Amino acid sequence: MLRFAKDRRLLSGALPMAMALAPFPAAGEAFAEDAAAEGEERGAAITVTGVRQAYRGDFAVSEIPQAITEISAETLEQNGIQRLTDALDLNASVVRQNTLGGLWDAFAIRGFTGDENMPSGYLVNGFNGGRGFGGQRDAAGIERVEVLKGPAAALIGRGEPGGTINLVTKQAELGRTFGSASIQYGSFNRVRGEADANIAITSGITARLIGYAEDGDTFRDHVHQTRWGFLPSVGVALGDDTRLTYDFEKTRVSVPFDRGIIVLNGDFDTVPRSRFLGEPGDGDTVARATGHQLRLDHRFSDRWSLLVGGSIRHTLLTGFSSDAETVESRQALYRDGRSLSRQRRSRYYDADHAVIRAEIAGEFDTGALRHRVLIGADHDAFTYDQVFRRYRPPALAANPTEQQGYVIDIVNPVYGRFPLPQTAVITDRVDRQRATGAYVQDQIEVTDRLQVRIGGRYDHLTLETDNRLSGVSARRNHTRFSPQAGLVYKLSEPLTAYASYGQGFRANVGTDVNGTIFDPETSESIEAGLKLTLLGGKLNGTLSVFQLTKSNVLATDPNAPGYSLAIGKARSRGVEFDLGGRLPGDLDVLVSYAYVDAEARSSMLDPAFSFRISPGDPLINIPRHNLNMQVARTFTFGDRRAQLGAGMQYVGRRSGATGTDFMLPAHALFRLFGKVDVTKNIELFGSVTNLFDKHWYANSYSPLWVQPGAPRTATVGLRARL
Structure with missing residues (x-):
């Protein structure tokens, strides 16, 4: 977002947007307001101190025909959240999906997720940046998480119809010097340290250094x-109206690959939730990421601005794992109830992702009509080099030995009982995706109450596959136009109605048995709702209804095991309600509820396990009911400031395996958090999650790959601020 000392037009739009987005007021808002007031008083020249977000334009949230919610850095800090996956739990429209044993971020928005064999994509500062295999994103360095729901392909392109996650990172704030550092200790001997230092080197150059380390x-x-x-x-600062920002990312995650527990005959107590059924001898799986992002933000006038930037990111995931065999004809567990046959797997997932984009935002008038436009273009290049190796136990009909079955006793596991099996190459392939797109959006203010948004995006997509194992290479080009339209009508001062329509697409990875690359998955979205703003913008809510449809979903080719056909359809529809802000008496509230009915709309076979899917079957890991509530109160005793808060998350019953009647049970989790000033610059903070030690299950791929949720977990720490 841009902050200008004298630009009242921008401040009048930007500051209400920040207030409307934030469930809990952040410290940065007060600074922005003080800076605005100071600039007005002294009549200073326009100065760019922040960075505008791509795809957004100069709109208050109430003017956008789309449901948008935010999870602020303060909310993350209050709850002691360190992972993006946990942060997204705070919004009911977003639910967990399978995370490759906890090694990538996977989520569904409004019932739809992407390719189950890839991490979920997201934006970083408005740029596509979530693809790759760098491990689960840490919350350190995140200023806020924006949940941009509904049809957005006309601007963003190539994504899921349910919505998009945009991470706004903590960036250097020009002309200021401040910092913080924390150390914390938690359950299971987990120790973590964080530091954040914003250092004004000169009046026009500032560096912000953020780092974290965790072990336990x-x-x-x-x-x-x-x-x-x-x-x-x-x-x-390249002058008063130009800002250049460079961000660097270097991260590393090292953890054993963990498929979770098994559930035999519907019994979720088959094994303790702590039981590891892999093999410690496999060692750690390591995920690494190195990224660079450069953005130039220039203001031509009080009406027109330019954002140009690019990013490159390299990720690498390597390691071995021992996973439960999921095919019944190879699984000894179904014979004696305790001998778990396992596969051994090796992964080498190497990915490079590069993005460049430019966007002009501005406004002009034609007669009595006011136009606010976005005009932009981008180029996206993604290369995915994968080598996947596997050892698989023989079919039970061959009467394999326990060593051949790579068996572990689930009741009394003995690790290292057999030599680690040698794996053979199953996949050795490079996939390349190149996409170039251009878009335009015009939001027309027809009257003081009515605004109309129209726009569209044209994309040219090139897909290449080089199968080194089979020696077959393929290449295919696609073009696609994605339109959007929306209406915003101000019913009264606090209440606004909106409606929107959009189309989109996402590239499918892989080929059919003949080496032909698949057509993209296509989607169509409609949404309508009401937005409420009360207490001068301190309390904001959105009620929305939606329906999304997808076509060209991949399904197994019944005549060619290991290959797929694009024949599937799916639909998701539902109702959402989000309310957040500050009530009188320094009481912060957050309520997020979603009812989502997500189901298959055609007959198909599941690509992984060849289970039959019929119209009406629920999509995996999508609950119909999801609710998150939180309340926190700030108070003082003596000269010390303190805060106490509590929250609850309810996740309904949901499918745990595609094409079966296996269901994950509903759960309700409670949490407490608080902090108190020890001295002027030092605070003591802590949190307890899963307060009543509920047994719960985060996600599942099959009854033999079920991820149990953490038991009661406590954290306490000290934070110093300068």
Whole structure:
């Protein structure tokens, strides 16, 4: 977002947007307001101190025909959240999906996720940046998480119809010097340290240095994790109206690959939730990421601005794992109830992702009509080099020995009982995706109450596959136009109605049995709702209804095991309600509820396990009911400031395996958090999650790959601020 000392037009739009987005007021808002007031008083020249977000334009949230919610850095800090996956739990429209044993971020928005064999994509500062295999994103360095729901392909392109996650990172703030550092200790001997220092080198150059390191056990036996990251940012003022920002990312995660527990005959107590059924001898799986992002933000006038930037990111995931065999004809567990046959797997996932984009935002008048436009173009290049190796137990009909079955006793596991099996190459392939797109959006103010948004995006997509194992290469080009339209009508001062329509697409990875690359997955979205703003913008809510449809979903080719056909359809529809802000008496509230009915709309076979899917079958890991509530109160005793808060998350019953009647049970989790000033610059903070030690399950791929949720977990720490 841009902040200008004298530009009242921008401040009048930007500051209400920040207030409307934030469930809990952040410290940065007060600074922005003070800076605005100071600039007005002294009549200073226009100065760019922040960075505008791509795809957004100069709109208050109430003017956008789309449901948008935000999870602020303060909310993350209050709850002691360190992972993006946990942060997204705070919004009911977003639910967990399978995370490759906890090694990538996977989520569904409004019932739809992407390719189950890839991490979920997201934006970083408005740029496509979530693809790749760098491990689960840490919350350090995140200023806020924006949940941009509904049709957005006309601007963003190539994504899921349910919505998009945009991470706004903590960036260098020009002309200021401040910092913080914290150390914390938590359950399972977890120790974590963080530091954040914003240093004004000169009046026009500022560096912000952010780093974290974490080490400790988990509630899972034999699962110890180590992670660290360095996330610096440098801001340079190139004159009064131009800002250059460079962000760097270097992270590493090291943890044993963990498929979770097994559930036999519907019994979720088949094994303790702590039991590790892999093999410690496999060692850690390591995920690494190195990224660079450069953005130039220039203001031509009080009506027109330019944002140009690019990013490159390299990720690498390597390691071995021992996973439960999921095919019944190879699984000894179904014979004696305790001998778990396992596969052994090796992964080498190497990915490079590069993005460049430019966007002009501005406004002009034609007669009585006011136009606010976005005009932009981008180029996206993604290369995915994968080598996947596997050892698989023989079919039970061959009467394999326990060593051949790579068996582990689930009741009394003995690790290292057999030599680690040698794996053979199953996949050795490079996939390349190149996409170039251009878009335009015009939001027309027809009257003081009515605004109309129209726009569209044209994309040219090139897909290439080089199968080194089969020697077959393929290449295919696609073009696609994605339109959008929306209406915003101000019913009264606090209440606004909106409606929107959009189309989109996402590239499918892989080929059919003949080596032909698939057509993209296509989608169509409609949404309508009401937005409420009360207490001068301190309390904001959105009620929305939506329906999304997808076509060209991949399904197994019944005549060619290991290959797929694009024949599937799916639909999701539902109702959402989000309310957040500050009530009188320094009481912060957050309520997020979603009812989502997501189901298959055609007959198909599941690509992984060949289970039959019929119209009406629920999509995996999508609950119909999801609710998150939180309340926190700030108060003082003596000369010390303190805060106490509590929250609750309810996740309904949901499918745990595609094409079966296996269901994950509903759960309700409660949490407490608080902080108190020890001295003027030092605070003591802590949190307890899963307060009543509920047994719950985060996600599932099959009854033999079920991820149990953490038991009661406590954290306490000290934070110093300068």
